[in-house]
Amino acid sequence: TLALTQRVMSAGHGGQILLSQSTYDLTRDRLPEKAQLVDMGECRLKDIQRSEHLYQLSVPDLPSEFQPLNTLESFRHNLPTQLTSFVGREKEINEIKDSLNSSRLVTLTGSGGTGKTRLSIEVGTQLQTNFQHGVWMIELAPLSDESQIIPALAQAFGLQEMPFNSLANLVTDYLRDKKLLLILDNCEHLIAACAKLANDLLHQCSGLKILASSREALGIAGEVAYRTPSLADSESTSLFIDRACAANSKFSLTDSNASSIAQICHRLDGIPLAIELAAARTKLLSAEQIAARLDDLFRLLVGGSRTALPRQQTLRALIDWSYDLLTEEEKQLLRTASVFVGGWTLEALEAVSEDPHALEHLEGLVNKSLVVTEESNNEMRYFMLETIRQYAREKLFDAKQTSAARDRHFVYFDELSETLWDVYRSADILPLVNSSNDEVENFRAALEWGLEKHVEEAVRLAANFCQHLGWTGKPAEGVAIAQSAIERAKALPPVDGAANMYRQKLIARALFAQSNAGIGMGNIPTAMQASREAIAISRMTGDKQLLGHSLLDYFTATTFINAPDGEAAAQEGLDIFSNEVNDSFGLGMAYLSMATIAAKKGDEVEKQKYFGKLKEITSEAPDSFQAGMFLFSIGMTESAQGNYQAAKQIFEDGRDIFKRIRNTGFQRIMQSELGHIARHTGNLGEAKAIYQETIMAWLDSGNRSAMAHQLECFGFLAIADEEPQRAIKFFGAAEALREKALSPRTEQEQNEYDQSVAQLHAMLAETEFNALWAEGKSMTMEQAIQLTLEHGSE
Numbered sequence: 001t002l003a004l005t006q007r008v009m010s011a012g013h014g015g016q017i018l019l020s021q022s023t024y025d026l027t028r029d030r031l032p033e034k035a036q037l038v039d040m041g042e043c044r045l046k047d048i049q050r051s052e053h054l055y056q057l058s059v060p061d062l063p064s065e066f067q068p069l070n071t072l073e074s075f076r077h078n079l080p081t082q083l084t085s086f087v088g089r090e091k092e093i094n095e096i097k098d099s100l101n102s103s104r105l106v107t108l109t110g111s112g113g114t115g116k117t118r119l120s121i122e123v124g125t126q127l128q129t130n131f132q133h134g135v136w137m138i139e140l141a142p143l144s145d146e147s148q149i150i151p152a153l154a155q156a157f158g159l160q161e162m163p164f165n166s167l168a169n170l171v172t173d174y175l176r177d178k179k180l181l182l183i184l185d186n187c188e189h190l191i192a193a194c195a196k197l198a199n200d201l202l203h204q205c206s207g208l209k210i211l212a213s214s215r216e217a218l219g220i221a222g223e224v225a226y227r228t229p230s231l232a233d234s235e236s237t238s239l240f241i242d243r244a245c246a247a248n249s250k251f252s253l254t255d256s257n258a259s260s261i262a263q264i265c266h267r268l269d270g271i272p273l274a275i276e277l278a279a280a281r282t283k284l285l286s287a288e289q290i291a292a293r294l295d296d297l298f299r300l301l302v303g304g305s306r307t308a309l310p311r312q313q314t315l316r317a318l319i320d321w322s323y324d325l326l327t328e329e330e331k332q333l334l335r336t337a338s339v340f341v342g343g344w345t346l347e348a349l350e351a352v353s354e355d356p357h358a359l360e361h362l363e364g365l366v367n368k369s370l371v372v373t374e375e376s377n378n379e380m381r382y383f384m385l386e387t388i389r390q391y392a393r394e395k396l397f398d399a400k401q402t403s404a405a406r407d408r409h410f411v412y413f414d415e416l417s418e419t420l421w422d423v424y425r426s427a428d429i430l431p432l433v434n435s436s437n438d439e440v441e442n443f444r445a446a447l448e449w450g451l452e453k454h455v456e457e458a459v460r461l462a463a464n465f466c467q468h469l470g471w472t473g474k475p476a477e478g479v480a481i482a483q484s485a486i487e488r489a490k491a492l493p494p495v496d497g498a499a500n501m502y503r504q505k506l507i508a509r510a511l512f513a514q515s516n517a518g519i520g521m522g523n524i525p526t527a528m529q530a531s532r533e534a535i536a537i538s539r540m541t542g543d544k545q546l547l548g549h550s551l552l553d554y555f556t557a558t559t560f561i562n563a564p565d566g567e568a569a570a571q572e573g574l575d576i577f578s579n580e581v582n583d584s585f586g587l588g589m590a591y592l593s594m595a596t597i598a599a600k601k602g603d604e605v606e607k608q609k610y611f612g613k614l615k616e617i618t619s620e621a622p623d624s625f626q627a628g629m630f631l632f633s634i635g636m637t638e639s640a641q642g643n644y645q646a647a648k649q650i651f652e653d654g655r656d657i658f659k660r661i662r663n664t665g666f667q668r669i670m671q672s673e674l675g676h677i678a679r680h681t682g683n684l685g686e687a688k689a690i691y692q693e694t695i696m697a698w699l700d701s702g703n704r705s706a707m708a709h710q711l712e713c714f715g716f717l718a719i720a721d722e723e724p725q726r727a728i729k730f731f732g733a734a735e736a737l738r739e740k741a742l743s744p745r746t747e748q749e750q751n752e753y754d755q756s757v758a759q760l761h762a763m764l765a766e767t768e769f770n771a772l773w774a775e776g777k778s779m780t781m782e783q784a785i786q787l788t789l790e791h792g793s794e
Contacts, residue, residue, distance in 0.1 A: 007045035008054065011069045017057040018069075024055045035059050043071040044125075076134030078156055079121055079183075086122050087242055088235030089115075096123050096226055100181075100209055103224040104202055107187075107212040110228035111369045111385060112318040113273030116213035119228060120183050123211060131209075133178040141186040146193030172204055179207035187214035188368070189325055195220050215322055216367040227369075230270030230385070237265055239272060243279035244287075257287040267294045269385040273318060319391045322370060333361045334370060334384075335399060338392035339409045342441030343374070343383040348416075352408045377434040406449045413439065413446035414457060417464035421509075425585035429624065433662040436468050443468070447481065451488055459485045459506040466513035473664030475520035476702030482514035482530075501541055508537035508546055515553045520665045522705025525742045527557040535569075548576035548586050555593050560705075561744050567597055588617040588626040592633055599637060607637075628657040628666055635673060639680075640748065648677045668697045672706070675713065684717055691717075695788055699781070705743035707781075708734040712753060714788050719756055724763045725772055726787070731757065732776025733784040 004020060012018045019027065019037065028037060040054040058064045096119070099106045108116045124135040136156050143152060153171050154160070161167045175182075182201070187194035195218040198210050202222070212218060217225035231239060240261055244251040253261065264287065268274040281290050323331065336353045337344065350358045362382065365371040372383050384392065396402050420436060436443075443465045450458030462485030469478035489507050494500070511534035518527030531554040538547035551573035558566030570593040577587040591614040598606035611634070618627040631654035638647035655670035675690035691713055698706040715730035731753075738744070745753060761769060779787070 004045070004052065008052070011043065011045060011054065011071050013066045013070075015063050016066045017059075019055045019057060021053040021055075024053070032059070038064075040069060043069060045071060070129075077124070077128055078136050079124055080137070084246065085242060086118065087239040088231055089119060089122065092119060092229065093123055093126065096211070097127065099224045099226060100127070100211065103222060104209045105198055105212070105218070105220070105223045106210070107214055107217050107223055107225050108228050109214060109217055109225050109369050111215060111271075111388060112322050113271045113387075114228045114230060115272040116228050117185050118272070120185060120211055120213050124181060124183050127181060131179050131181045133180040133207075135181040135183065137183040137185060139185050140190055140194070143190065146190050149190065149193055149197060172201065175201060175205040175208055177207065178205065180209075182208060182210045184210060184212040187212050187218065188216060188322075191216060191218065194218060215325075215369040227372075231265075231272060231275070232270070233262070233265065236268075236270045236275055237261055240265055240275050240279045243276045244282040247280050248282045251282050260287040260291040263291045264294065267291075267386060269387055271385065271387060274387055316391070319388060322368065323391070323395070325368065326370075327361075327364065329355070329357065329361045330364045330368075331395070333358060334365055334392045335396040335401060336405050337365075337371070337382075337384065338389050338396050339402075339405045339445070340442055341445045343381045343438065344442070345379060345381060348412055348442075349382070351412045352405065354408065376438055379435070381438060403453075407453070409442070410446045410450045410454060410458075410461075413442055414450065414461045417443060417461050417468075420464045420468050425583075425625070429661050433471070437472065437662070440468075440472075447485075451485060455485075455488045455492055456503055456506065459489045459503075459510050461485075463506070463510040463513040466510070466517050470513070470517035470520045470665065471663055473668070473697075473701050475517040475665065478517035479514055479521060479523065479526060482510045482517065486510050486514070504537050505541050505543055505546070508534045508541065508543065508550070511537070512546060512550050512553060515550065515557070519553065519557055520703070521701060522703040522741060522743050524557050524560045524705070524744070528554065528561075528563070531557060544576055545581045545583055545586065548573045548581055548583070548590070551576070552586070552589050552593055559596065560746055562747065570594060570597060584617055585626065588614050589629075591617070592626075592629055595633060599640075623657055623660050625661065625663065625666075628654050628661070628663065631657065632666070632670065632673075635670075639673065639677065644677050644681050648674060651677065665701065668694055668701070668706075671697075672710070679713065679716060679720075684720055687713070688717060692788055695785065699785065704737050704741035708737040708741065708743060709745070709749060711737065711784060711788070712749070712756075716752070716756055719759060724760050725768075727756070728760055728764070728769060728772040729776035729779070729787060730784075731760075732773040733779045733787070734776075735773075736777040736779070737781075737784075 008018050008020055018040070024037060031037070036058045038056040038058050040056055042051040043054050044051050054069070056064075056066075096106060096108070100123075108120060110116055121137065124137065128135050138149075138152050138156055140149065140152070143149060150168050150171060154167050157171070157174055159167070159170050159174055162170065184194055184198070191214060194212065194214070198212065198218055199220045201208055202210065217223060230236075241251075241253050264278055265275060268278060278290055285293075323334070326334065333349075333353055333355055336355075337349060339352065340348070344352075346359060346362070349355075349362060355361060362371065366373060366382070370384065370388055372385070374381050374383065393402075396405060416439070419432060443461070447458060447461050447465060450461055462481050466478035466482040469475060469481070486507055489503065489510075492503070495503060511530045515527045515530035515534060518524070518530060531550050534550040535547060535554060538544075538550055551569040555566045555570040555573065557563075558569070570590065573586070574590040574594055577583055577590050591610045595607050595610035595614065598604075598610065611630070614626065614630050618624065618630050621627060631650050635647045635650035635654060638644075638650060651670050651673045655667055655674070658664075658666040658670060671690060672694045675687050675694060678684075678687035678690060691710055695707055695710040695714075698704075698710060711730045711734040715727040715734070718724070718727035718730060744750075764772075776784075
């Protein structure tokens, strides 16, 4: 390569001709008479990771004696020779070099095992030519006392103590006029002494630069702290494969083990030492077996190199080293923080830890690289790597504090979830949606604990979390969560009086949330059954607000199957929110329901009356769920009347509102409607592209009803493309899906569908039609999805 050519040229002197190994192989049998190639041996070149075998061309009458090559071997250093290859880290190496160009002290921070030492050695190796007096590394990990630091420095430089002059003065005098890079490795257990040493040397030795590694920064003026990140995914995989091949010569990357290797690297947080320990296990276990045992990391990841420091031979010993350096208060906070999943806020930590000095102790954990920070939605969030969290949870269990900590975690997130209930119906929704998205894993963990230990209270959390999941495009999970909580609550021993009323109100709320999410995933039978139960319980408890919302939910569900009592439910909901309960969201949804009824009846005056009332409400909250629903309803009206250009603009505006308020489900609905508009206006390519996007989104959310309709839309497109055979397969696949989901078509959908099926019957013989229909109906979902992709690519 050009880079290698440049480095080979830099290694030689004026008049000297050098050849790389590849050039030697090409020319050795073609040399002129009396010309010879002199073997210069294996040489390490700047910025070239692997050694390169060099040869010198010797020709009579030309100089053949030169000074030693300008290779890294010719520069003074005490860097240990590495027995394994260095993988990745090009970005980090360049950033650290840049920092050393502009600063005289750079400290690599990070938790144990992130590769700080190996990265320091690699940077030092590449910078040897920049320092006239070399690169020198002082390994501090074996030292147990700060008094041993100066002797270690003196030994590295070959200095001996002399009478009437201290060893510290000798070291300083030696370094005073040197242009030298000093690597101080593993400073964390001697942090104060290392900070003082670095400060003194940098002030007195103008040509000195220091590259330190520590689990926390030294904390002195002029220091650049560089947090050593985990390996990137591709680097993690490369490292695992490299070390696994070294451990087991028969190991190789295959299609069957690739996903397991990726899972191992992801679960190990891209920590190099953990990945190397896992790779060493390939002597005994396949990658699939290693991945299956990752829940017990500390038993799995043992058996590192016998020559490594004891703390680097097992994952547990590695983290023990960091844990033992903490104060007792920091240890307690680390243990408590292990109950959080997916990070936490300072407010949450203060509530769950009950530590009046949580901020101070958290700062200590951050400084010591056991907790990392990340800003999200204008607020700092805190995280532990999964390996650290598993370790801390073990310590929490050993301290017999797990139940108390998880109880407090449940209480905090149960109370936090209660804010979801009302805010989703308010105009000021966005801040809460953003923060709630960050806490999804914590909600799941709290609910899991609550359903096991605090069933009745957990019903409320389940209902609230179900609402959030429906909003963010995961309604299937929401339905399942609500169902689990309802079943457990119903199985509790019976109670009387006020206690029973309280329990029934919680169950009704969960039923309403389940109904809402059921509609979102197209599971109309579940939605109708849940809303009927919620209506019955709310009548019994006298909860008028929940009764009103449940009635309107029931009406929405009936629009898919034309149930006769839907209009009565909508009217009763309107009466409740007009006369008994002050709830503008409920009133707006009631207006929307009545406008839908009027539109179906063809009563334009009545429809416009209710749309006008809804518009008054939404004008005060332009970025709200109701505002988006208003545009959705208007757009559907325009589309039904064939005013497609007007409908397109309305749907785009509505989609933008739902995008701003993070309502994933209705973003998908609006996008699907835009696909229908494109299809109706003859823009078939645009329609295909939209449908290919939305069918994958509906698959992700578990909405089988929407997926079935999307398959039918691909059938309509196939008819337009004069591909009747493909259209019949789409319709057959859609029918199978609707039968499984118990999902009927709407009246408008049924009309277009019936016309298309009749058209297909007229185009093909009955035998061929039936065979193609059966073929489509027998397709798996994966096969049906593949058919849609093939359709778009032709």
